Amino acid sequence: MNRYVEEVISYVKEKYSNQPEFVQTVEEVYSSIAPVVDVHPEFEKADLLKRMVEPERMFRFRVVWTDDEGKVHTNVGYRCQFNGAIGPYKGGLRFKDNVNESIIKFLGFEQTFKNSLTGQPIGGAKGGSDFDPAGKSDAEIMAFCQSFMTALYRYIGPDVDVPAGDIGVGGREIGFLYGQYRRLKGSFENGVLTGKGLSYGGSLIRPEATGYGAVYYLEEILKHEGDSIRGKKIAVSGYGNVSWGIMKKAAQLGAKVTYMSGSAGYIHDEEGIDTEEKLQFILDLRSSNSKDLKSYADRFGCEFVPKEKFWGVNDVDIYMPAATQNEVGMKEAEKIVASGVKYYIEVSNMPTSNEAIAYLKDHGVIVAPSKAANAGGVGVSALEMSQNSERLSWSEKEVDDRLKSMMKGIYDKSVEACERYGLGYDLIAGANIAGFEKVAEAMMEQGIF
Ligand code: NDP
Numbered sequence: 001m002n003r004y005v006e007e008v009i010s011y012v013k014e015k016y017s018n019q020p021e022f023v024q025t026v027e028e029v030y031s032s033i034a035p036v037v038d039v040h041p042e043f044e045k046a047d048l049l050k051r052m053v054e055p056e057r058m059f060r061f062r063v064v065w066t067d068d069e070g071k072v073h074t075n076v077g078y079r080c081q082f083n084g085a086i087g088p089y090k091g092g093l094r095f096k097d098n099v100n101e102s103i104i105k106f107l108g109f110e111q112t113f114k115n116s117l118t119g120q121p122i123g124g125a126k127g128g129s130d131f132d133p134a135g136k137s138d139a140e141i142m143a144f145c146q147s148f149m150t151a152l153y154r155y156i157g158p159d160v161d162v163p164a165g166d167i168g169v170g171g172r173e174i175g176f177l178y179g180q181y182r183r184l185k186g187s188f189e190n191g192v193l194t195g196k197g198l199s200y201g202g203s204l205i206r207p208e209a210t211g212y213g214a215v216y217y218l219e220e221i222l223k224h225e226g227d228s229i230r231g232k233k234i235a236v237s238g239y240g241n242v243s244w245g246i247m248k249k250a251a252q253l254g255a256k257v258t259y260m261s262g263s264a265g266y267i268h269d270e271e272g273i274d275t276e277e278k279l280q281f282i283l284d285l286r287s288s289n290s291k292d293l294k295s296y297a298d299r300f301g302c303e304f305v306p307k308e309k310f311w312g313v314n315d316v317d318i319y320m321p322a323a324t325q326n327e328v329g330m331k332e333a334e335k336i337v338a339s340g341v342k343y344y345i346e347v348s349n350m351p352t353s354n355e356a357i358a359y360l361k362d363h364g365v366i367v368a369p370s371k372a373a374n375a376g377g378v379g380v381s382a383l384e385m386s387q388n389s390e391r392l393s394w395s396e397k398e399v400d401d402r403l404k405s406m407m408k409g410i411y412d413k414s415v416e417a418c419e420r421y422g423l424g425y426d427l428i429a430g431a432n433i434a435g436f437e438k439v440a441e442a443m444m445e446q447g448i449f
Contacts, residue, residue, distance in 0.1 A: 002037045004037055005030050009026065012026045016105075019102035019105060019106075021103050021106040022105040027354060028354050028432075032432035033436045035421040035433075036433055037049070046444060048440060051443065052440075056082065056083060058081065058105075060076060062074060066143055067136075067143075068137055077127070078099070078126075078129065079152055079163070080108040082126070083439060085446060086439060086442045087123045088121075088158070089123045089162070090161070090164070091111040091164070091378070093128045094127075095168035096130070096132055096168045104127060105126075106325075108126035109124070111126055113432060114371045117372060118375050119409055119410075122378065125163070129144075142176045146176060149177045156192055157192055164381050165241070167240070170287075171197055172287075175197055181193070190388050194206065194384040194385060195381065203393075203399055204393075204395065205396055205403065206381065206384055208244075208248055208249070209380035209399075210241070211244060212400065214320065215246055217411055218343070220411040224415075229254065230255065234246070234258065234318045235258065235259035235319050236321075237260070237321045238261065238322045239262055243282075244286075248279055256271075258273070260282075261309060264294070265307055266293075282296070311335045312332070314339040321348050322351075326350070328352045328356050330359060333355075337359065341365070342366060344365050346367070346373060349374070368428075372431040375407075376407055411427075415430055418430035
């Protein structure tokens with residue numbers, strides 16, 4: 001591997017040894033882009049790779065709120081403005097009890113290259129808090145969101161930094177956050193957040209976009225293999241926002257999701273999670289703040305397997321991890337290989353350990369990286385920003401068509417990039433290279449800072 005790349009990876013491992021998720025993602029991205037650095041010695045002279053692993057700035061702040069019983073709680077909020085070379089910082093907010101600096105930094109670093117891949121003019125950012133909305137009342141969530149935004153509003157804006165949702169942050173939270181921003185600023189700058197409700201500037205298809213985009217990306221892979229999505233069975237982890245979008249688009253295209261999972265176990269629904277009623281049930285379950293996934297099995301007469309994961313089942317054609325980070329390590333990868341399932345499409349951010357990815361690839365599984373497959377969400381967020389700045393509202397079909405062509409563009413760019421460097425059909429390397437090249441070019445042209 002390129003010496004400079006190795007040096008920077010070692011530097012990050014040592015300096016950030018207490019941030020394992022961040023180290024893992026830097027290692028994954030930088031290992032892929034070594035061939036690019038080989039032919040660009042000027043990157044080392046400009047110390048480009050070390051500059052890229054340091055966020056341009058990162059805020060950590062106190063978020064204090066009062067619960068329904070009058071008890072005061074203190075949480076930690078973060079916003080990491082990782083890289084603004086190609087556009088305003090852009091990336092979601094995650095509200096979950098395990099959120100820490102390492103997770104926010106890994107997500108911000110990934111987001112930089114993902115946003116670049118979309119072809120939209122957006123830089124990379126991420127934020128969030130160790131607050132978990134699960135089990136909280138609407139009034140408590142509102143109190144938290146208002147306090148969070150009061151701490152953050154000075155540092156964001158439609159041309160500065162545009163947060164969105166992620167785990168634990170959906171339409172309800174974005175509404176409370178935007179309301180507080182508008183109160184504090186005294187102006188209707190709705191381009192400051194994406195994932196908004198339709199009544200105040202949200203884009204059609206945004207809630208579905210990440211899942212829809214992942215399925216469009218999967219279609220391109222299947223085409224490459226001379227195959228098609230029609231009739232395929234899919235195991236999806238999670239039953240959240242992204243998983244729901246996958247289920248919906250798969251059903252529209254004649255495929256079906258037959259497995260889904262949550263922290264408490266998994267569902268096997270051989271009929272497919274593909275009717276309006278079932279999809280609405282999942283939406284209602286999530287918005288009720290309940291994690292009672294078993295209630296789906298009770299309602300639709302299928303199997304719920306408590307406390308287990310489904311990795312290793314062999315009655316599906318495709319695996320799509322879409323829940324959270326670190327879902328698949330070596331143990332799960334061995335089960336996946338043994339199942340004979342050929343396609344593994346990452347959709348959640350960093351669901352797979354680097355070791356497990358290598359194992360899957362070595363055993364002939366086609367692995368798609370989340371950076372590319374889940375980029376449709378932020379891609380449509382960028383379309384939401386465009387609609388807001390032009391005071392326009394595009395039709396559902398228009399947004400969906402743009403999303404589909406964006407995903408094809410991401411796939412094509414990735415394939416072209418790995419071929420150009422003689423790496424064959426390697427979607428992971430291709431996505432990392434294509435995402436990296438544009439950010440690197442912009443940073444090199446903007447001078448040393
Ligand atoms: P949600 O909060 O809507 O859903 C997360 C889902 O994951 C829930 O069903 C949850 O189930 C499940 N889950 C959490 N932990 C585990 C676990 N240990 N094992 C199995 N299931 C688990 O999040 P999103 O759908 O929005 O996001 C999912 C992933 O996609 C994240 O990695 C996110 O960063 C990524 N992503 C999201 C985008 C978006 O537009 N929302 C855009 C790009 C990426 P339970 O509640 O039972 O724990």
